[in-house]
Amino acid sequence: MKGLVKIIQTWTLIIIFIILLISFYNQMEENHLDLGKDAPIPTDLHPVVEENKNILIKQAAAIEIDVVITEGTRSISRQNKLFEQGRSTGGNIVTHAKGGESYHNYGLAIDYALRNSNGEIIWDIHYDGNNNGEPDWFEVAELAKGLGFEWGGDWSNFRDYPHLQMTFGLSISQLQRGLRPDYEENTEE
Template identity: 60%
Template sequence: MKHMKTAFSVIFLLVLGGFLFIWIHNELEFREELKERPAPSGLHPIVEEKKNELIEKAADIGIDILITDDFRSINAQDNLHSQGRTEPGQIVTHAKGGESYHNYGLAIDFALRLANGDVVWDIKRDGNGNGKADWFEVADIAKELGFSWGGDWRHFKDYPHLEMNFGLSIDELQKGWRPEDVME
């Protein structure tokens, strides 16, 4: 009986080890596929598609939005980061060049556009008159489309900011990992 338990334990460990080996191999292979893709020069295709859907869905409920920023070069990010620090203006980001999802084509910023063409960043405005702040309605639509919203951040609230990180950290993006261009 004792030998039988030992045999079952050994078989169990071998099977478990095999599953772990296959899982780790597949995970490493997946991560390897993400590596060493060229640096982006524009929005990721899925982010571009979802951005366009966001504009349409907001318009469907009477909210006109303007995408004020999307892909941002590392130089542009550094210039923005210097604002309020070494350059005049208010601090608008804590991310240096290479530390923002904008630098990898995975983020957009939006604002509300009024009927007269003016652009506002009024998060309390209810331009469609339904009793809800337009800004939060847009954020809710964006989250339904798969974006994360900077207004949900715990510390530095970035209300215009929407991003899709595809499960990749800034560190991984800096190492050259890139998300796939297709939705599953």
């Protein structure tokens, strides 16, 4: 009989612990969701992304590569239109991210292209305008990675060659809940 009482007591404690754990988890989720209600979607690039974008353009110019930033912060509406491209509208698929699912929507990503010697903006990843035997596109990507950008051309799932982003360790899910990188924290690194 004493063994049965101990088993019942043990299971009662386990059940109480699980209930408390679930309650604590639900409270944490509510707090994160509340945080997101007050965090607006940025309309400009994050200051660190902006600064490193400008450094990238200067570094590329120093090796005779003319980089053009074709897009920075992107509205949710624009993101949805790009997502529709190649699906419900004409053209090729250019993104797998719907509105709110791209680092562009949070001011943490840029897209680039090159300007050739004729002044035309091109997306030719094999173009070697500075005639050093290396594709300019990949040279720019290496410069960007040296500045802390993640390059979409390194992705295995969907190679997005024009895309550069800085996540600051935040996932899209965290950004959707309203978490944002802090400027002061990231400039001290």
